[in-house]
Amino acid sequence: MPKILLEAQDIHVNYGAIQALAGFSLKLMENEIVSVIGANGAGKSTFMNALMGMVKVSKGDIFLDGYPLSSKNYKVVRSGLALVPEGRRVFAPLTVEENLRIGAFTRKETADLQEDYDWVFSLFPILKERLNQYAGTLSGGEQQMLAIARALMARPRVLLLDEPSLGLAPIIIREIFRELKRVNEQGVSILLVEQNARQALLLSHRAYVLQTGRLLKEGLSKDLLEDKDIKAAYLGQSA
Amino acid sequence: MKRTLILILIGFALALWPLGGYQEGIVILMCINCIAAMGVSILTGFTGIFTLGHAAYMALGAYTTAILTVRYGVHWFPAVIAGGLMAVIIAWLIGIPTLKLTGDYYAIASIGLGEAIRLILENWQSFTRGARGFPGIDPYTTRTMAVVIFIVLAILMFNLLDSRLGRELRASRDDGTAASLMGFNTPRTRMKALVISAFFCGIAGSLLGGYMSFIQPSMFDMMKSTELTAVVVFGGLGSMSGTILGSAAITLIMEYFRDISQYRMLIYGLLLVVIMVFRPEGLLGSHEVWELLRWRRKNNA
Numbered sequence: 190m191p192k193i194l195l196e197a198q199d200i201h202v203n204y205g206a207i208q209a210l211a212g213f214s215l216k217l218m219e220n221e222i223v224s225v226i227g228a229n230g231a232g233k234s235t236f237m238n239a240l241m242g243m244v245k246v247s248k249g250d251i252f253l254d255g256y257p258l259s260s261k262n263y264k265v266v267r268s269g270l271a272l273v274p275e276g277r278r279v280f281a282p283l284t285v286e287e288n289l290r291i292g293a294f295t296r297k298e299t300a301d302l303q304e305d306y307d308w309v310f311s312l313f314p315i316l317k318e319r320l321n322q323y324a325g326t327l328s329g330g331e332q333q334m335l336a337i338a339r340a341l342m343a344r345p346r347v348l349l350l351d352e353p354s355l356g357l358a359p360i361i362i363r364e365i366f367r368e369l370k371r372v373n374e375q376g377v378s379i380l381l382v383e384q385n386a387r388q389a390l391l392l393s394h395r396a397y398v399l400q401t402g403r404l405l406k407e408g409l410s411k412d413l414l415e416d417k418d419i420k421a422a423y424l425g426q427s428a
Numbered sequence: 429m430k431r432t433l434i435l436i437l438i439g440f441a442l443a444l445w446p447l448g449g450y451q452e453g454i455v456i457l458m459c460i461n462c463i464a465a466m467g468v469s470i471l472t473g474f475t476g477i478f479t480l481g482h483a484a485y486m487a488l489g490a491y492t493t494a495i496l497t498v499r500y501g502v503h504w505f506p507a508v509i510a511g512g513l514m515a516v517i518i519a520w521l522i523g524i525p526t527l528k529l530t531g532d533y534y535a536i537a538s539i540g541l542g543e544a545i546r547l548i549l550e551n552w553q554s555f556t557r558g559a560r561g562f563p564g565i566d567p568y569t570t571r572t573m574a575v576v577i578f579i580v581l582a583i584l585m586f587n588l589l590d591s592r593l594g595r596e597l598r599a600s601r602d603d604g605t606a607a608s609l610m611g612f613n614t615p616r617t618r619m620k621a622l623v624i625s626a627f628f629c630g631i632a633g634s635l636l637g638g639y640m641s642f643i644q645p646s647m648f649d650m651m652k653s654t655e656l657t658a659v660v661v662f663g664g665l666g667s668m669s670g671t672i673l674g675s676a677a678i679t680l681i682m683e684y685f686r687d688i689s690q691y692r693m694l695i696y697g698l699l700l701v702v703i704m705v706f707r708p709e710g711l712l713g714s715h716e717v718w719e720l721l722r723w724r725r726k727n728n729a
Contacts, residue, residue, distance in 0.1 A: 241609060266611030278606035280599055282666070282714060291599045294592070295611035343611065 191218040193255070194378050195240075195270075195347055200249035202235050209235040211402040212249070217347065217380055222373050224381040224389035224410065226423060227399035233382040234275055236399070237351045240380075241265050241272050253347075267295050271345035275352045277336040281325030285316055288324050288335055292342030302342070309338035312368045330361035337365070337372075347378045354385040366392050386423040390414045398423070431718065432583050439579035443572045452571045453639075458679045459578035460569075460635045461659070465675035466585050466668065467628025468656045473665040473714075474589065475621035476601030477527075478535040480653050481542025482629050485515040487549055487648035489630030490637035491556055494565045504568035508577075508634040515630025516623050518545070523622045527615060530604070542653050550645040561644030562637075569638035577635065581628060582672065588624070589668060597621055598666070629656075662703055664710030669717040674710070 195217040202210040210232045217223050227233050238244040240251060242262035251258040259265055271292075280288050289309065293302055310317040313334040319327060324335055333353055340348060350369070354362045366388055373379050383389035390396055390410040398406040398419065406419065413419050442455055464486055471477050489511030496507040526537045549556045556562060588594060600607040600614045608614050637643045663674025681699065685692050703711065712720065 243605070243608065261613075262608045263611050263613040266609070272609050274606060274609055278603050278609075280602045280606065282602055283595075283598060287595060287598075291595050291607075291610050294596065294599075339610070 191221070193217070194219045194221075194253065195380070196252045196255075197236075197240065198250045198252075200236065200239055200251070201247045202232070202239050202244055203247050204235075209402055210239065213397075213399065213402065213404055215380075215397055217378055220373065220376060220378055221395065222369075222379040222381065222393040224383055224393035224396045225399055226383055226386040226389050226396060227405075228423075229384070230401070231399040232402040233384075233399055234351055237272060237349055237380075237382055240349065241270060263295075266343060269344075269346035270349060271340035271343045271347070272349040272351065273333075273336045273340045273353060276355060277329075277332045279324040279327070279332050279335050279339070282323060284321050284323055285319045285327070285335055286321060288339050289316075289342050292339035295343050305342050305344065309341055312341075312371060313338055330357050330365070333357060333361075333365060334368075337369075341372065341377075345377065347380060348372065349380045349382075351382050352384060353381070354383060354388055362388060386419070387414075431586060435579055435583055435586075439575050443575040447571075454679070454683050455571055456569060456574045456635075456639050457683075458676050459574040460632050460639065461679050462672050462675045463578055463581055463635070464629050464632035464656055465659045465663070465671050466581065467625040467632065469625075469660045469663070469668055469671035470585065470589070470597070470628070471621050471625035472657055472660050473667065473671065474594070474601060475597045475618060477530075477618060477621065478532070478657065479538045479625075480535050480650065480657060481538035481540070481545075482625065482656050483648040483650070483652035484542040484545035485519060485626040485629035486633030486636065486652070487546060487643075487645065488515045488518055489633030490643045490648070491549060491562065491633075492630075493634035494562050494637045494643055495555070497566055497568070498562070498564055504566065504638060508631060508638075511634035511637075512627045512630040515626040515633070519622050519626030520619070523619050527618045527622060539650065539653075542650060546645050546648055549648075556645075559645060561642055563642045565637050565641045565643065567638060567641050569635045574635055574639070577631065581631065585628075585668060593620065601666075658700055661710055662700060664712040664714060666714030667710065667712040667716055670710055670712030670715075673712070673717070677711075 193216055197213065197215045199212045199214055200210050201212055213232065213236060225233050225236065235244060239246050242260045242265045246260065253268055258268065280291065289306065293305065315331055316335060316338055319331065324332065327335060337353070353365055362385070369379060370392060381389055381393060390413055393410045395408065396410045396413050397404060406413065447455065468479060468482050471479055492514040493507040493511040496502040496510055497504055522541055526534060526541065529537055550559050552558065596612055596617050599610060600612060600617045604614050659675045659678055660671050662678065664670035682692055682696065685695050
């Protein structure tokens, strides 16, 4: 039986009078890739932000390794979660190298980062060529790669990705998802939030379907890919 | 390091070049203005927090040092440090509630804070002598001393910006949310920037008191605050060497036109308009002077 790494129980988040999450629970095992799919406004990004301590959880608990996770975002990062935010949010006026160094901020000052640089360059070789370029001058796909590499520089145990396919060409999306699989094979658990349900289900082991703040369905990704309702609602195929 | 060496050389030139008394005064004033501008630059240029009240920290430094040296006979050196520290303490107290504000809101709050501090100094007659000003300060600010303090602080500042803290400041300036996601405690980052900037301004104020021998609250009014921020924008937001060059240039230009004193503000305004029209990013943009030189060399090769 694999160990539970990250567990969210009955998470509620409110934005004023609007309830964005109404009791969503999720488990992420060690070395697992889990995706959360759902339409616009289902609460996917809110859930990620709740895990990272970026929005206030009004009810519910989050555990990492069985211990409660801090609700302060800078402590969450230190305990081993790293989020690649929606829309990439690279530091545009800084160089690629500076972006990566900022990603490693939570590590000890004396830590040897060479190994980490080698690691992220082996995943995304283009970043090495662009090392001294300003992040704002990169293409969208390159920025997404940089955002992922930046998160990996923190050596997270769980890599969270919020819509990594947003606004990218299909060929780039495939490349990025292929590298995410490699990241996972090296022992990083991945929690992925996507509107691009097909890509997410092809990559992940298990998936949760979120609808207006509540769980609609959960199961193995390969089963969900064959599910009649899911096909009709999220994969754009008629049953 | 090359940069430190060049700064030390500039320091020697400024301190030892044979000058008349009047030119010496300009050098001292330049150093003081540069120190204060560096303080505002780290906050406004590197952390993205616009301030329009930093003259108040200069006032705090100036008054602390003046009162300590005149009333209590403290030596100028610990008194100047105390001036910087007083600014730090007040900045920290003010920062707790106000740094939650971002963008324009902080700028507006800073106007109020700056004016409040000035008005307290003006009305606390028994302690500060109020609007009559505080005379009889020992003229401890000599050229050598001003230059040495300026160069030491400049070296410190440049190294600070290259360190982890520098990256932390820039990250929270460029994207506060993303910076939080990297594990920065962004409210604390902003506080660090404010406290450092207050220290620099406090020291600058202390030196100004020692140069003028006389201080009064109206020297630290909103005009002065605006000037500090304007100089930083003029030099280029996010460029410390730009701040120093801009501040030195403006000091010199203003001195040059001292003869036509009533038109000086006209020229000052014109200068700012011209630079904003032709180089909206400021003198050096967000780059340091050696970065620009390096690119130039590369492009010529």
